[in-house]
Amino acid sequence: MSEISQSGNRSYSGPEDLKNPDYMPPLAKAVPLGLQHVLAMFAGNVTVPIIIAGAAGIAGGDKIFLIQMAMLVAGLATLLQTIGMGPIGARLPIMQGTSFAFLPVIIPIAASIKGVAALPVIFGATLVGGIFHFFLGTVIGRFRGILPPLVTGLVVATIGLTLLPTGVEYVGGGKLAKFVTKDFGAWYHVFLGSLVIVVILGTKFLAKGIASASAILIGLIVGYLVAIPMDVVNFGTVADAAWFAFPQPLKYGISFEAAAVVGMCLMAIVSAIETVGDISGITKGGAGREATNREISGGTMADGLGTALGGLMGAMPNTSYSQNVGIISLTGVMSRHVVTIGALFLILSAFVPKIGAVVSAMPNAVLGGAAVVMFGMIAGAGLKLLNSVDMNRRNMVIIAVSLSVGLGLKAEPGVVSIFPDWVAMMMTTGLFPVAFLSILLNLLLPKEDH
Template sequence: MSARPGTGNTSSTGTDSARAEASRHPVDEVLPPLKMITSGLQHVAAMYAGVVAVPLVIGAAAQLSPADTTLLMAASLFTAGIATLLQTLGVWRIGARLPFVNGVSFGGVAAMTAIIAAEGGRSGLPVIFGAVIVAGLLAFALSSWFCKLVRFFPPVVTGSVITLIGLSLLPVAFGWIVDGAGEGGAAPMGNIGLAAVALVITLAVRRYARGFLQSVAILVGLVAGTVIAVPLGMADFSGLGEAGLFGFPTPFHFGPPQFSIPAILSMCIVMLVIMTESTADMIALGRIVDKPVDERTIAAGLRADALGSAVAPVFNGFAASAFAQNVGLVAMSKVRSRYVVAVGGAILIVLGLCPLAAALVSAVPLPVLGGVGVVLFGTIAVSGIQTLVQAGLDQGENALIVAVTLGVGLAPEMAHGFYERFPDSATIILDSGISTGCILAVLLNLLFNHLRARKGDTRAPLGAPTEPKVTPQAAAHLH
């Protein structure tokens, strides 16, 4: 007799558990281990070249030895993993708790190379690290204020910026295909062929595969492309023999941080650029995963950026920011779980602690990354276009806002060296087309919509469609 109540309670508990599982947002789902690991690997593969690019450039500018440059690369992977875990899992009010990947920001390269030139080679690194620490801490303090700017990001702004992100990243993919042929140089036919094969395999898996295999199409394309490159002599595994199995980034390997006012000011500008880009990326990701972000989420995400940046120099790393290419991967794979990206962050930490594993990942030929990158970055642009559909481009000057944002934002990509004659402090922002476009879109929206509305203009001023033009399908997408 006593067993019946117990049985009833178990059934009730099971029902409640099932309901809770069904009501859980896909962002908070814990997937099967195999899918978690393989999907996490996709994120690592998509961002790897971007993470190691900055230490390679800085190492060359500082005339570091190959061993020290390798140390910078390992440190960048290690600190990117820490920052990614902060973003995805979160601690207190730190972390957006979205499938948001953080890595080394390329936006600070111009400022850091200028610091190295002023200080003289290797001795400039402690000055850079000191400046990044201060800029990161200041950004952490400003995050609660900066997040309030989200009200100035209606669909006409976010759609413009998301589209600009995708279009700005496409040259990166084609640069990987060229693979060092030089700016304006022709890509070798072998590189184009390998990139095309990787692209076709990715599309074929996405089109004809089902279930789990379909969701890891990017990883399949990368692995298959690398395997094909081996007999063609286009995959270099020589780094495996020189890499050690374990190596912890020595704190302040290049000396204790030094604090220079000009360097700190330049890195503070870089952090503002990073915060602008991360805000746009978080808004884009929120729309892609159907979990729109609010001021609190943006503030938490910016704190993770800032704290990751402040901690990175301790392990010889640089300022951290969002990686837009991984936003495209989330859009394409449809895997929205933040725990998948957290696994990717853990893999990054392992790569940073294991030079041998890092060397294995780096063996993926750049043309293969470029072929797959066309899909990733193009997907981001399409997401922006989908957002612009909701922006009411037939109203007011919204179409003009989009046109000018894309035109000016693409200037650094379409005409390299366009801002070369500007002061270094200005080129830090102007050379980042995403940041320039984001700022311009916000200002134009204020000018044509908000300020005009305050003056009593009767024309439709908003950056979103009027009520009658919202279709049931669009409303369902928005909610």
């Protein structure tokens, strides 16, 4: 049974207490549990800035800075969720990190402008998109009825499916290997990427406990270590990186371009839908209950505020991380304080640029092996949500039309070239048309009688 300490705080010990977000395990257990949350999301969190840096041709200290800020903002955004601030924050064990969902919007910006000149445009759009996302949180509770598992499952699955080609490209060596060094698809790239995939799968299913939960990070480390004697790792930037550095808000300035801002705001709607799915997954998997309107609203507002903070600090948009939802279901520990400890680990890491330099030196092929698995896992998470949907003819039609149009336009973007650039950009993200069509069709098509 639970007891009341002299300080007035509860000391939890029963099975029901594990489902309580206010439960605080002993530090000897809380610290490893918090570190496990960091290990599960760390690779994904730093993958996005590395991919954007590659698309824009950014390297050296600028690339390290993006990685450093990704860690800092992820930690701060996570604290907004776990500790909260007034109505902001779900006060649930939600781990925030840099969002893959916005890559279809950010990569074209980075690729077209090139270099650090692309960063002010990206950060300006991130700031506005985050503010828009925040205000979505104030009203999203009223629209929960239009976001059933049919919609959220399709959105999450599409995120993974649209990103898989990027992961495969990195296994081949990335854009640098394709257009500059001309060794795209070389045996050593494919070998390293394949090795990482094998290690991840072996660790995930043959190991137990924290090793199994950290399979992606272990795969990256093994691939990195094997790549060193193969002479495909450049440690030049590591030696130049400082051991300690303070963050520099607005280091690259900030600017606003209409197409980028509109694209980011529209994608914020998709990100908000994803967040609703994650919050629902946490409360259902960890506590066996539905999320409250306050948790949905507060979590979405914190998501948006974290993204806006990223625009000011020099980071990409943030979102709740789906892989950490799985950890909660696996461990059965709903403690938000455990995730707070993980957030503090991230913040401390952000003040050590050497860490960012070591990560940025990772070969693209190694990163690609992990990306293939991570992006596939995101698609799998979407399919899991769809598993609870009644697969009648109506719902099958909604799935078929939404995926066909969304993924089809992404594969053949020239079909919508007659539209203005910002409209064409949104129509070819894959995500936006899938989300829009699934919501619209779910509202319009009559329900089937059983």
